[in-house]
Amino acid sequence: MDDEKAKRFLARVGDIYTGAALTLMIDIGFRTGLWEAAANGPATSALLAERAGLEERYVREWLGAVTTGGIVDFDPVSRTYTLPPEHARTLTGDGGSNRAVSAPLLTYLGKHVDSVAAAFRNGGGVPYAAYRPEFTALMDQRFRREYNEWLFNGYIRVVPGLEQRLVSGISACDIGCGTGHNMNLMAAAYPSSTFLGFDIASDAIELARAEAASMGLSNVRFEVQDATALPADLAFDLVTTFDAIHDQANPQAALNEINRCLAPGGVYLMIDIKASSDLANNIGNPLAPYLYAVSTMHCMTVSLAADGAGLGTVWGRELALEMLAKAGLREVEVLDSSNPTNSIYMCRKGGE
Ligand SMILES: C[S@@+](CC[C@H](N)C(=O)[O-])C[C@H]1O[C@@H](n2cnc3c(N)ncnc32)[C@H](O)[C@@H]1O
Known part of the structure; x- marks a missing residue:
């Protein structure tokens, strides 16, 4: 001792x-x-x-x-x-640097300690439905600020040539779009392009549509849609996901669908948590305890509640690369974004 x-x-x-x-x-x-x-x-x-x-x-x-x-x-x-x-x-402030927004998320997750602890004993998980509608608002108040600060300089302009293509006019889709602030900002900035947002949460989609209407946008639509069963006739030049793969019940199916729905030459940007799949490599990362805890209290449990993969927030780069390759996506490059918690996985449509 x-x-x-x-x-x-x-x-x-x-x-x-x-x-x-x-x-x-x-x-x-x-x-x-x-x-x-x-x-x-x-x-x-x-x-x-x-x-x-x-x-x-x-x-x-x-x-x-x-x-x-x-x-x-x-x-x-x-x-x-x-x-x-x-x-x-x-x-x-209204930018992504305002980290006060994480506090309401943590205090809210505290309300689910009982039910998550029960899942430790009994298996399964706490379903998404148990977190709505508060979770929609909490995600909105956080992601909205991140998009205000980083969407253009931190994500779009980091990808070579992407902004020029958006200015010329392409079709883009964001999957797991939540309340869709990113699509609305892009629709306003790039009027020659068209934008579509998909999410399974109908409360989030309603808010996304309301914001688009209040901004007078006619080149953006939002639909309630499960990412694992996208419509047959889609061909997007750009697909994005912002922290929307790791908490899905069947993330591999979603990635497979994304590859299928890209047009020839299309690009997929997967914005997700910057971490390693190996715990040993995350020791010393000051954010890692926060990420694993949020995963336990939300991201992993919602997936397990649906009998899903339960990847968790810290699924990490190694597993992400493996799953992107399995989906057929190719030429994957991992870029840093201005948001220090995220990586940008830039991928091209595979199987052409
Ligand atoms: C962590 S939130 C990300 C929010 C969003 N990207 C934003 O900017 O606010 C994950 C989102 O993925 C959505 N989601 C989870 N599973 C999904 C599925 N199978 N199909 C479509 N959306 C899904 C959730 O409803 C939630 O809005």
Whole structure:
């Protein structure tokens, strides 16, 4: 027994719980607009409460947590609190750099601990239906910001020649499109191209259609559609999936269908989590515990609930390459995106 090691681990567990408690506070700040209000400049608790339209006593207690947690600075003389701009960048705004959006996802997943624990005992999983409609909104508030910041510079312009083809006019499809913000942004930016979004979730498709209508777009459509049984007569120049393969019940069937639905010379961009399939290679990746945990609490269990493959969030590059090849896709290149958590797998239609 190494006493020092035991003490270090005890301290580490304390840090883990403190981080979890602060996650609740980051969520509260996101929901109530306190981060945006704090980013407007130094304030006393009363002024901050007034700015955000909230109860001062609650705001002061919250400030106690986020100040001692190292998120907000406190001046004991003027009794003012400051969210440094370096911290505000990670907790505010409509771009993908706003990581406050992960907090509501984590607190929401906490509601499923009982049912996921039951699946540890009994097998199976917790179905997608149990996560709707909240999960749709949570995905939307995260992915919408990522697309605002990275869709054009982080994904489309990273792929040689793709933007020119979109400007000239091609047909594109996003599978597992969720609320479709990416397709709507692309439809607005490339009016000569046509866009189609597929998802099995009807609530997400309704929101995607509503946004397209509010943007006055006529070159984008959204349909409720299972990726593993796509219609017969499709031929897209571009197919994309954004974090939409690894949680499917039958991801191999979806990849096979994607290859079939590409037009000759068509390109498939699979945007998915950047990790290795081998746990040994993920040790030391600071994001890995988060990814495996989210997988346990959502991505893997929804797939297992449907008697599926249960790949999990961290299915990783080696397995992804194997499955893309099995689907017949060829010339696969793995590119980095501006979003540090994702890789872009650029593939060409195979079997031509
Ligand atoms: C992690 S979310 C990704 C969300 C989406 N790409 C976005 O930008 O918001 C995965 C999506 O895949 C969808 N999905 C899961 N299985 C599917 C299937 N078999 N066919 C079509 N969509 C599926 C889910 O409904 C969900 O919207």
